[in-house]
Amino acid sequence: MDQKVDTRSRILNIAEAAVLEKGFEATSIEEIVAGAEISRGGFFYHFKDKNALARAMLERYIDAENALYDDLFARARELNDDPLHCMLIGLKLLAEMLEEMPTGHPGCVIASTAYQDRLFDEGVRDLNRQAILGWRKRFRGMFEEIAQVYEPREAVNMDALGDMVSGVVEGGLVLQRALREHNNASEQIMLFRTYLKLLFADKK
Amino acid sequence: MDQKVDTRSRILNIAEAAVLEKGFEATSIEEIVAGAEISRGGFFYHFKDKNALARAMLERYIDAENALYDDLFARARELNDDPLHCMLIGLKLLAEMLEEMPTGHPGCVIASTAYQDRLFDEGVRDLNRQAILGWRKRFRGMFEEIAQVYEPREAVNMDALGDMVSGVVEGGLVLQRALREHNNASEQIMLFRTYLKLLFADKK
DNA sequence: ATCCCGACTGTACTGCGGGTCCAGTTGACC
DNA sequence: GGTCAACTGGACCCGCAGTACAGTCGGGAT
Incomplete structure (x- = not known):
């Protein structure tokens, strides 16, 4: 049982x-x-209180999200070894995943907590911070790998580009929630994907 | 007095x-x-209750935001008549504005309310929806104007591209709040700007 | 068999915040 | 002098977070 x-x-x-x-x-x-x-x-x-609940939820959620990214880009890597194409495939998979969630995506707890801020204690806020910084690092790493093979057509701040993955997802989810549509987040990711295609068009 | x-x-x-x-x-x-x-x-x-307060606040906020966009892109238009460059200048101005806010940007009420949803009645939610749809229309119009002069290098969904302005701002503000940094939103806008430059690089 | 302990149940109580009701005041304008 | 909008002030209800603690129950360890 x-x-x-x-x-x-x-x-x-x-x-x-x-x-x-x-x-x-x-x-x-x-x-x-x-x-x-x-x-x-x-x-x-x-x-001990609602804050402790929030912290535990965030921890679980962040772990799950990280595992999901690990899995997604591992699968993408199996399909194509080139770092750019790996990223492109990974984002496509992410977009598909978001679209397939029937209720629309749960919606990122990160944004939710970020905007309710003072309701939470420092521990919760810090978890939030660390999660986003983790994603920044993860994606910046991937973009740097790409940049070793492809010459970016325009100079970009790699930290900011790493953040853009999180930002586009978060932003898309906000739109989705507010509009009560269902595929905004995945569309935003697909647009970001074409950005990357344009940015890293030329091999070194 | x-x-x-x-x-x-x-x-x-x-x-x-x-x-x-x-x-x-x-x-x-x-x-x-x-x-x-x-x-x-x-x-x-x-x-009559907190909901009425929320509705009034949202109305004011949305009006102010719209007025700001009107003003921003009107100034941009004065500086350059080309629709692409007008957009590029407008975004630059927007980014600068966000950066100059000493406390960091107030943070968009839209996202805040979107994530607290059930706290509010249908009237509040609808205001939210209409605001985002308004921005979609506004920016889609501008992008279509651009696309009449410049051939997009990749096919993009114009509604989604319109949404991307709001999405990037919202997402950037979420990052900014969560990270307690101060210029994430403006950086995200600048990245979006280079996206547009790459997308609309070739005149027809 | 016993005892201990972790995982609870149940109840009673505090305090805060939203929301209601309403009686009364005050100043402006007619 | 009367009317009305814009309040003040206080009493009161309710739901919810959080505290406190006494008691129960089942499963190891001894």
Whole structure:
């Protein structure tokens, strides 16, 4: 029986679904404990307050996102060894993934927490920061690899270009949420992809 | 004496500053009335609830943003009549503007509300939607003008390209908030600008 | 068999913030 | 002198976060 998912994870699952759907503040502990079929006391046994819950959720989410990127670009690398084409394939896969999510993408917890800021303690904010810095590093590395093979047509700040991956995804998700459309994020990624094609058109 | 700013506007000013700094939920009516030096009753005389306040704030914000874009691209047009260069100059001005805001940019209320969604009623959400659709239309129009003079090197969805302006700004602001850096949004805009330069490099 | 402990349940209570109701004041204009 | 809009002030309800703690229950370790 997999009903033996431990309570802590069950809380996190319920909470994550609720938070992604309607935001952190709008999710009450009451409804989380109802969904997880535990008592309020049980909740506070696992998390000392809502902030601790937020931190745990963020950690899980960031780990999952990182694993996803690892997997995505590993698969892309198998398909093509050239760093540019690997990036292009990876972004295509990412765009497809975002499009295939039927409910629309859950929506990035990062942006959500970034805009509710003062609700959270320093620990949560720092997690957020570190996640984005991690992605910056990851993508900057990939772009530098590309730049060793392809001469960029225009000079670009590699840190900023690395950030642009996160930024385009985040921005796309904001649009998607606000517009109630379903493929804005994937379209934005595809546009970013053509940017890269134009930028790194010429082999050295 | 300009202290005769009417109470309603005073409430909106105080509220906007507080909301941009720490988010809507984290801003209590208590502190708004304290800041505006009125009573709680006075607040509810002007706004029937927090939702009404949100709607009024969004309306003001969107109007201001639209006026800003009008002004920015009008100035750009004066400097250069070519639609591409006008766009490029406008984006540069926008980037500079974002950079010059000492506290970092207030941060777009749009994203903030998009991610808190269920806190707000349909009216607020619709305002949000209409604003983004407005910007889509605005920028798509400008890009179509450009495409009449310049042959895009790659086929792009013009709606999506229009959205990309909003998306890049929103995304940049998310990064900026989360990272506590100050020029991410302007850097992202500058990168988007080089994208446009590459995309519309060849005159027809 | 017992005891201990981790994982809870249940209840009672505090405090804050949103929101309602309403009676009363104040100043401007007619 | 009366009317009205723009408030003040206070009493009150509710939901929700968070605290506190006493008690339960099942599964090892001894």
